[in-house]
Amino acid sequence: MRSSGVGQGGRRRAAGGYVPRVGSCVDSTGPGREADVWVGRAGRRAAGARWWAAIFVAASVTALAGCASEGRTGGQAAVTTVSTAGTGTGAGSSGAGGARGGAVTRLVNLAPVDRRGQPAKGWTVDGRDDHPDAPIDCGDTSQVSPAPAAVSGNIYFCSPSAAGADTCWPTPQAHRMLCLRDPYSATLAALTAQSLVATVSPPRNPVPLGLVLANGDRCRLRDGGAWGSPVDHPDYAGYYSCGPRDIVWAPQNAPTGGIDRTGGRWTVLVGDVTGPLTTVSVTTADFVTTAP
Numbered sequence: 001m002r003s004s005g006v007g008q009g010g011r012r013r014a015a016g017g018y019v020p021r022v023g024s025c026v027d028s029t030g031p032g033r034e035a036d037v038w039v040g041r042a043g044r045r046a047a048g049a050r051w052w053a054a055i056f057v058a059a060s061v062t063a064l065a066g067c068a069s070e071g072r073t074g075g076q077a078a079v080t081t082v083s084t085a086g087t088g089t090g091a092g093s094s095g096a097g098g099a100r101g102g103a104v105t106r107l108v109n110l111a112p113v114d115r116r117g118q119p120a121k122g123w124t125v126d127g128r129d130d131h132p133d134a135p136i137d138c139g140d141t142s143q144v145s146p147a148p149a150a151v152s153g154n155i156y157f158c159s160p161s162a163a164g165a166d167t168c169w170p171t172p173q174a175h176r177m178l179c180l181r182d183p184y185s186a187t188l189a190a191l192t193a194q195s196l197v198a199t200v201s202p203p204r205n206p207v208p209l210g211l212v213l214a215n216g217d218r219c220r221l222r223d224g225g226a227w228g229s230p231v232d233h234p235d236y237a238g239y240y241s242c243g244p245r246d247i248v249w250a251p252q253n254a255p256t257g258g259i260d261r262t263g264g265r266w267t268v269l270v271g272d273v274t275g276p277l278t279t280v281s282v283t284t285a286d287f288v289t290t291a292p
Contacts, residue, residue, distance in 0.1 A: 104264035106284045109151055110209070111291035112188055113178050117171035119188055120291040125178060127190040129163075136165045138177060140195040148257070149209035149221060150202040152289040158193065161224020165191055167209055167288055183210030183286045184218055207239075207257030210286035213270065217242040217280070221257070228273040245272045259285075 158165035219240035239258030240248035250258030
């Protein structure tokens with residue numbers, strides 16, 4: 001079990017930068033936007049907490065395995081590239097064509113759910129982990145939190161971290177959410193939420209759900225849990241998990257999710273808790289949005 005100074009569970013801090021919860025890989029604003037890609041692909045709280053705690057280890061293993069997968073499944077799905085150069089400054093817009101140290105980081109917006117709350121073409125739904133007697137907490141009609149990787153509204157951050165429900169879309173069925181656990185698969189988890197939820201705007205500074213690094217690593221954004229810190233940097237926190245050992249590290253409360261976005265070619269510091277840390281370029285950063 002990784003242990004860290006970053007707390008488990010709870011909602012993201014509204015100000016002061018992104019605070020990772022743990023378990024995953026992700027990022028979004030700034031220069032380096034080559035293209036905007038939309039992908040459509042082939043009284044119970046206590047009881048709920050006990051149930052999710054029982055599956056925490058299994059969920060963590062599943063998340064890490066997804067980070068190390070060879071690539072996205074669902075190869076039959078349609079991929080549409082939307083040219084948005086010069087049309088916006090948000091996470092899904094194109095940016096400067098130049099970059100330090102090579103090609104710009106490619107930014108991708110995954111859109112697994114449409115505006116009607118239905119899975120987009122090529123995506124499948126798995127309801128085997130749904131336990132209505134242990135619902136996830138996505139907020140309610142008075143208080144909600146956006147998914148950290150969202151670049152459009154009404155994508156929700158839900159708890160507990162063991163549920164892998166930090167990126168969820170509402171559906172026409174009351175209390176039913178579709179959650180993207182692994183940005184490198186084409187499967188959504190159908191989970192029951194405690195309450196109906198209010199509308200939510202995207203975060204001001206979204207961070208990617210998934211990162212593909214120049215060394216081949218695939219990383220998933222942290223969603224809770226307890227991780228250690230590098231021996232040479234005890235003040236650092238883990239932001240992404242990149243397989244069984246490697247982690248993306250950065251100072252705590254880094255506003256960009258642990259990613260250096262000062263150039264068109266984003267970079268991260270990668271290594272395990274024993275060090276050393278290596279600077280690695282980010283080739284692709286996956287955000288999330290809603291399909292038309």
